[in-house]
Amino acid sequence: MPRSPFVFAIAVTTCAGGAAWAQETVNVGMCVSWPGYAMLEVAREKDLIPGYDLNLTIFEDPIGGHSALAAGQIDVYGCTADYIPVAIAADLNTVNVAYLNPSFGVDHIILAEGIEPADLKGKKVAAPQAYIGELLMGLWLDRVGIAPGDVEWVNLNADEAVGPMLSGDLAAAYMYEPWIGTVLAAAPGARSVVNTTDPEMLKTGIFMDSLYMNKTFIADHREAALAVLKAEWDGRQYWHDNVEETNGLIASYLKWSPEDVASVIGTNGKSVEGGNYTFDFDESARTCGVLDGEPPFGLANGSMVSSVALTNEWWVKLGLMTETVDPAAGIDCSLMSDLVAQGYRQAFAAN
Structure with missing residues (x-):
């Protein structure tokens, strides 16, 4: 049953000695069945987010998932970044908190x-x-x-x-x-x-998977929001270090074959032409502008804002939108900044 955005579910876990403690449940959505959105399932299955229970739902309906996020029925949502200007124009209670995976020849x-x-x-x-x-x-x-x-x-x-x-x-x-x-x-x-391996297309930064969060969730449960964001990158690290196992885990979850999963995220722990390039934390933090250094593919430090602006420009040209919005209104890089301030770093190359 959909819950109020102001209610945070509690799951009770019992340890071997019989003591019980409360685990906060975070509701996570994926807009479609896609390996690039499945790293939080890796974090869940591998117990990489202690103290929290991740409840994942695959929507197979991107707009429906965005609506559920805005209503607070889910707290976190993986989908493509192209929706950010639309969410700003509609004044939705959602923000983009991180870029995840550039398309690397899928499209x-x-x-x-x-x-x-x-x-x-x-x-x-x-x-x-x-x-x-x-x-x-x-x-x-x-x-x-x-x-x-x-x-x-x-x-x-x-x-x-x-x-x-x-x-x-x-x-x-x-x-x-x-x-x-x-x-x-x-x-x-x-x-x-x-x-989307074309250098000119890559450096636009608009062919990107993204992680969204509900604004109320961030405001009222910031510690949980930080834990989920960290778990996204910890899941990626586990995948990088255990690619074959993790591709199999993701395949089981999505009901794909391991070969199909590998065709999207590869077998080398980083990227595959014709699939995704998997950002590590440092690369994503640089697109947010909260960590020194340049992201890959000719993207500028802090380029998330310009990528959203370019998407908005093209939605107007294509007739989907009629107004120019403030791109920063749909972005919240403060969670990434907090992780940087805490000393979290992650950089990995192909194995």
């Missing part, structure tokens, strides 16, 4: 067989509305000199775009695997023209 724009970029004006292009696919399509079209209004937009996810791509109804589409392979195998002349 592609595929041109249909026989189509060149110069042919796209007046043609249909597909991307899921209000999602990073629409941003990637918009940015790439802009690069080749085509304005959003010069094409006919069709609101389709990757799986829905396969048939229209093969039938010739679409000139281009946002896609990810396995749908890219399906299209390229059936139409060898189709091709990927950009993906």
Whole structure:
């Protein structure tokens, strides 16, 4: 049952000697089944957050999860960062507290067989509305000199775009695997023209997984919020040090195969092309601007604010938003700053 945002659940744990103590329950949401959001499940299963009980829910509905977070039905939420400007404009009771994983080649724009970029004006292009696919399509079209209004937009996810791509109804589409392979195998002349390993796309910082929290949860239960944020990075450290075991754990939780998990987060404890690049704590703290040094991929220290501003700019260009918002209003880096002040550090490379 959904709970009031002002009620913090208590779980009672009994130790071997019979004594009991209260464990605070933190409700955590994942917008979709995705390995990049599963590190708090690793922390839960490996007892990396003593004193707290993590209650995880996979929504398979990003907007529904954002609504639950704003209402206080969950306290913490993993999802894509593209929603931050929308949450600011709607004055939701939520903030982004950390960047987690840049897309490192998951997301592609595929041109249909026989189509060149110069042919796209007046043609249909597909991307899921209000999602990073629409941003990637918009940015790439802009690069080749085509304005959003010069094409006919069709609101389709990757799986829905396969048939229209093969039938010739679409000139281009946002896609990810396995749908890219399906299209390229059936139409060898189709091709990927950009993906999120592109240096110019990476340095925008907008193709990013993010951790959100409810503002009331932070204000009323700051110690718990800090514990959950630390557990996110401790889960990542455990994964880095025990990749095969942890990929299997995540696969079991998500009901994926270990091979599919590895295709997203890799087997080397850091990244995989065509999947995610996993930020360590120091890299994420630098995007927040609370730790000296530069993040990877040409991102500036403190670049989270500019990334949100760029996302807002493109949502206006694409017609999803009508106003320019203050990007800092949707960001709270104070928790990351507190961990830095406590001496928490973490930097890991591929094994």
